[in-house]
Amino acid sequence: MTSHDVVRVIVAVYLIGALAVFFRRVADRAAFIRAGKPEDRTDQLARRIGIFFTEVLGQTKVRRRLTAGWAHALIFWGFLVFALSTVNLLWRLGVGGEGFLHGALGWFPPTVDVFAGLILLGIVVLAIRRFVIRPEYLTYHSNESAVVLTIIGVIALTHLGERYLAGDVSAYFGYGHLVVAFSFLAYVPTSKHFHILGAPVNAVLQQLGDHQKMDAMDLEAELDFEAGESYGWNKLRDFAWTDRLNILTCIECGRCQEACPAHATGKLLSPRDFIIDLKYHAKGVTPPGNQAAVARAAFAGSGESLEGVALEDQPLVDHVVASQTLWECTSCMACVNACPVDIDHLSILLNLRRYQVLDVGEIEPEYQRVFTNMERSGDPWGYGEHRKAETLAKLGAGEAGGPSPRVALPGEEFDVLFWVGCWGLYDDRSVETTRATLRVLDHYGVDYRILGDTEVCCGENYRRMGNELQFQMNAQTNMELFGSVAFGTLMVTNPHCHQVFGKDYKDFVPEDAQGVLPFQVRSVEEVVWDLVRERGLPGKADLGQVAYHDSCFYGRYNDLFAPQRELVKAGGAELVELGRNKDNGFCCGAGGGNFWREESEPRVSWNRAAEVMESGAPTLAVSCPFCMAMLEDGLKAQEGFEANPVKVRHVVELVADAIPAPAGVGAGPTQAADVPGEDTGADVADDPRGDGATEAGGNTWEA
């Protein structure tokens, strides 16, 4: 036996061992994922196949980052090429001969050489970024990246050594290449590089369709609390298999943290740490994040013991996840959108919130006040039913069946049901948006109705605040209301209403409708843009430069970016794009119920308002009443606002300015446009929470 043969045998034994370790570890990971609750992800097969080619093979999401994205993509493509080349090498060194990459496939080995060079280049770029530049979102506690970059570099170098050196030296480089490559294979399933296996599956089996639809909970289910059953989630055992795959797949890239408005304004919440801490917990390792340290301290203070409690059943909130962080989330979806491996942080976080509210009954005092207001007066401010009637009288709505705005009669048929919403009925500033909408609808002769004072809140805020009971009550009431008339389009001026009506309400249609709503839900901008595109506007207002702030719920949640922009331009404005726009837009800070709570400073709205001020545009267009309130306040807190005030206006108000008012209603611009820089809100705006305080979501409201 030659020394060569001895080396060959040793290497063969090692490779078999490494493969065995790899399969054992993959089986462990698969068992953890399979233990999750069922979740069907077999819909839209063609689209999923498309995702495999674009997102997985084409690395489209990863490449959204220019430098790091391309460096990662090069390494990924290099790995694919190397996989074939390594099998060929195994053949050559194990069996002998030339392997299968010669003849017609002779072009392949030189191609691998090129990729080896590109991989080395990618490694240098990533190493400089991670260890020299060290952006904040990449400062993490793990040294796995250094280990992995080194291993990949050695794989590329040993390949080149085997190819370009001669004789025994070449062969030993070949053996070295195989040993390192197979060692890496064994290492992958337990390291953060599990994403090599998990990310493609996660991408292909991601939630498609009704993005961020929250499932209706069975609140009548008889739960065995003694056995650990709960309405919301508080332990790994509650997770679906998709959530388990999610947390294992995280590559710790920090893109979610970088996009998060809560983190950007110094809150404890970091979606990166949230996921990584869950991952470490699932692996039985102490979670390393700052928020986890806070959670552990809370748990230690509780005096509870985990002796004998299986990992799957250990509590998450205030043990692995600090409860404070659950409330800091604005549900803006920026983290989900930024994640290159399709992790859905938000659905896990909201289910933990549900646990806090439904099972523990631990509710932030400001939220409790909103819930109580809703129960007692039917609105989150606590103003009472009479306020709706007052607003409707101001808008000129009479009895049902009366003149415009016409209140629908039971059984009536019409094209569009204009959902005025809580804001449009209760908040004086947003009543101006309602007025503008009515002017536009009347101008185009749309066959529309409103529901008058029978509307109850759509419930979106309650749902994301964890109050499923209140949400379901409102949803059932509203679905009964919708069923009392017949219409094709439900039109809203609030993206939060759009999200729940269009998606979440599907769980409240009669059983025989099989989850299909009997109407389509559209934003006022979609409806009006169709009208303007087809029939034009009678005039153009001289609006000058107008910046547009994307609502998270229209934008990231529903891909509604274009109609608002088109209308701003059609209304006579020069559209100014803010630095962070469209799916990279920055939240106003109100979502997820945060409008109703006192926010620590600096506030999210200040961060966004500073960007608006930088744009230099004297007008900011929004498409959401929450954004309107938050940014009006955020702008006033900006240095230089007095000298250069920015007026915040709903997109539909800009359109209405180009339409002459009917006689008797007042010609010219809508009231909201009259006094640039001045707050037109009145009493609701003075006391937005209805609790006597002059702040909501940290807003200071001026009379």
Ligand code: SF4
């Ligand atoms: S949804 Fe928004 S606020 Fe919440 S964790 Fe994600 S990025 Fe942060």
Ligand code: SF4
């Ligand atoms: S959750 Fe996604 S974006 Fe966040 S660190 Fe992990 S892989 Fe990166």
